[in-house]
Amino acid sequence: MNQQNPTSPRATDDDRVAVDDHVRVFDTTLRDGEQAPGFSMNRSQKIRLAHALEELGVDVIEAGFPQASPDDFAAVAQIAGELRRSTVCGLSRCLPGDIETTARALEKAKSARIHLFLSTSPLHREHKLGMSKQQVIDTAVDAVRRARALCDDVEFSAEDALRTEHDFLAEIFSAVLDAGAVTLNAPDTVGYTTPTEVAELFAWLRANVRGAERAVFSAHCHDDLGLAVANSLAAIGAGARQVECTINGIGERAGNAALEEIVMALRVRAPHYAVDTRIDARRLYPTSRLLSRLTGQALPRNKAVVGENAFAHESGIHQHGMLKHRGTYEIMRAEDVGVPPSRLVLGKHSGRHALRQRLEELGYTPDEDRLGVIFDAFKQLADRKREIHDGDLEALALGRDPDQPGPWRIEQLHAASHLRGGASASLKLRHDDGREVSEAAIGDGPVDAVVRAVERATGEALPLTDFRILSASEGGDAQGQAVLVVDREQRQWCGHGWSTDIVEAAALAALDVANAIARDHARQTRKTPAAKVVNA
Numbered sequence: 001m002n003q004q005n006p007t008s009p010r011a012t013d014d015d016r017v018a019v020d021d022h023v024r025v026f027d028t029t030l031r032d033g034e035q036a037p038g039f040s041m042n043r044s045q046k047i048r049l050a051h052a053l054e055e056l057g058v059d060v061i062e063a064g065f066p067q068a069s070p071d072d073f074a075a076v077a078q079i080a081g082e083l084r085r086s087t088v089c090g091l092s093r094c095l096p097g098d099i100e101t102t103a104r105a106l107e108k109a110k111s112a113r114i115h116l117f118l119s120t121s122p123l124h125r126e127h128k129l130g131m132s133k134q135q136v137i138d139t140a141v142d143a144v145r146r147a148r149a150l151c152d153d154v155e156f157s158a159e160d161a162l163r164t165e166h167d168f169l170a171e172i173f174s175a176v177l178d179a180g181a182v183t184l185n186a187p188d189t190v191g192y193t194t195p196t197e198v199a200e201l202f203a204w205l206r207a208n209v210r211g212a213e214r215a216v217f218s219a220h221c222h223d224d225l226g227l228a229v230a231n232s233l234a235a236i237g238a239g240a241r242q243v244e245c246t247i248n249g250i251g252e253r254a255g256n257a258a259l260e261e262i263v264m265a266l267r268v269r270a271p272h273y274a275v276d277t278r279i280d281a282r283r284l285y286p287t288s289r290l291l292s293r294l295t296g297q298a299l300p301r302n303k304a305v306v307g308e309n310a311f312a313h314e315s316g317i318h319q320h321g322m323l324k325h326r327g328t329y330e331i332m333r334a335e336d337v338g339v340p341p342s343r344l345v346l347g348k349h350s351g352r353h354a355l356r357q358r359l360e361e362l363g364y365t366p367d368e369d370r371l372g373v374i375f376d377a378f379k380q381l382a383d384r385k386r387e388i389h390d391g392d393l394e395a396l397a398l399g400r401d402p403d404q405p406g407p408w409r410i411e412q413l414h415a416a417s418h419l420r421g422g423a424s425a426s427l428k429l430r431h432d433d434g435r436e437v438s439e440a441a442i443g444d445g446p447v448d449a450v451v452r453a454v455e456r457a458t459g460e461a462l463p464l465t466d467f468r469i470l471s472a473s474e475g476g477d478a479q480g481q482a483v484l485v486v487d488r489e490q491r492q493w494c495g496h497g498w499s500t501d502i503v504e505a506a507a508l509a510a511l512d513v514a515n516a517i518a519r520d521h522a523r524q525t526r527k528t529p530a531a532k533v534v535n536a
């Protein structure tokens with residue numbers, strides 16, 4: 001491999017290497033990412049993120065695991081119906097029922113993929129599956145054949161591949177390739193491998209799998225030892241042409257390889273790797289921010305590529321160098337990854353044009369009606385705050401979503417804390433059917449009291465498993481984003497609320513969950529046929 005000229009200051013989109021064997025980006029934020037604690041998303045959030053991933057230029061979007069729950073099925077089906085450029089993929093165990101469910105969820109996709117997985121390592125074969133090597137091969141081959149009968153594009157993942165005997169891995173990959181699989185994925189399921197080891201494995205597989213020249217080899221690395229990106233790049237260096245990754249590196253346990261880091265490593269070190277992705281790097285920052293807002297999980301300031309400090313220079317010696325030549329301390333430009341340029345100051349005297357431009361720079365493209373809703377909310381907020389920051393705009397763009405209707409809305413809210421004596425809250429809610437309900441409750445603190453008051457008013461129990469407040473913007477008058485997670489009916493419900501008042505934000509988040517539960521129950525009732533009247 002070539003070495004990059006160390007004096008070459010930075011890479012831009014124009015420096016891309018012209019190669020036809022591009023690295024396919026398989027994004028699993030909505031599956032492996034979403035299955036990690038703290039990152040669950042509701043359906044409309046998943047749809048929003050899926051569209052952003054398509055805009056980003058992701059080749060394959062793993063939209064979920066349709067057999068996991070009716071909600072997962074519905075999200076995959078809706079994403080499959082709406083996306084037209086990216087391939088939409090569903091994960092499936094090697095079980096006939098899973099395969100049929102996944103194929104049904106993908107029915108409306110323009111381009112669909114069924115992703116089958118089965119463990120291959122000795123540890124998993126013996127202790128998890130209780131299968132012999134031959135049984136694992138037979139199960140995988142049978143599953144690939146079934147999936148191929150329903151879908152042209154089938155990927156097979158050998159779960160825990162990096163702890164599997166090389167010979168056996170080559171044997172099972174050869175067999176599933178013969179059965180019709182197109183992509184062969186060797187996941188480092190537990191984040192155990194090293195760059196040298198992973199490179200050796202991919203080189204070995206390419207030399208020893210029967211029909212390897214027909215296959216796309218894929219890497220899926222976890223970050224348990226902080227090596228996921230390094231291992232993914234090593235796999236690419238050894239011939240992998242698909243990389244499975246997530247926005248911000250979210251995923252099971254310590255996470256997956258971060259998409260933005262892989263994309264920018266390939267681009268900044270273009271001559272070194274000599275392959276590229278088809279990602280529009282200028283969408284990296286907005287997509288990262290969107291995920292962070294949707295899940296209510298703030299990014300560490302020092303996160304590579306998209307963190308707040310990634311392009312900040314505070315120390316004098318660095319600033320001096322930067323003033324002389326940006327290349328001294330920057331290997332890529334903030335604008336290359338989509339950090340919005342000049343900061344127009346937005347406030348109560350700003351108009352729709354400036355608002356639209358800034359929203360677009362942040363990755364939001366509202367239509368006229370939606371812009372009107374955001375503009376009204378913006379003016380209301382600007383009356384309360386001196387300056388409107390990017391975080392405020394993101395909160396407005398996400399917070400009052402017409403796709404997230406009631407039935408309940410807050411009319412009035414009052415909360416008070418009593419020194420050493422707990423807190424109380426009272427509120428008035430209005431239902432879409434015209435009902436008005438007033439309730440009051442006491443709690444350990446104002447947030448607890450307000451959640452109890454929402455429970456009483458809506459009649460929905462809200463057993464909290466997580467509650468967080470994030471600052472959505474800067475300054476003493478910053479908006480807070482409340483994230484509230486409820487475990488009910490064997491599901492996690494996640495609600496969000498934004499306000500400059502954190503108690504109001506908590507009330508809105510609680511109402512977001514209560515509304516989602518109420519809508520879900522209404523849907524179930526509509527689906528249940530009227531009970532038969534049985535005469536005695």
Ligand SMILES: CC(=O)SCCNC(=O)CCNC(=O)[C@H](O)C(C)(C)COP(=O)(O)OP(=O)(O)OC[C@H]1O[C@@H](n2cnc3c(N)ncnc32)[C@H](O)[C@@H]1OP(=O)(O)O
Pocket residue numbers: 032035065067068069092093094095117118119128129159189252
């Ligand atoms: C490495 C990965 O990330 S794999 C994806 C992990 N993601 C998830 O598990 C999230 C979604 N999962 C779920 O919702 C549930 O686990 C379900 C609905 C899929 C299954 O639930 P349950 O039927 O209750 O099974 P449970 O999860 O307890 O156990 C898994 C079963 O699947 C079997 N299994 C696991 N992997 C596979 C596979 N690839 N192919 C076939 N069977 C498998 C296990 O042997 C076990 O079988 P058993 O019930 O006969 O003992």
Ligand SMILES: CC(C)C(=O)C(=O)O
Pocket residue numbers: 032091117157158159160185187188189190220222
């Ligand atoms: C399903 C597979 C690809 C997986 O997530 C893993 O092995 O980590």
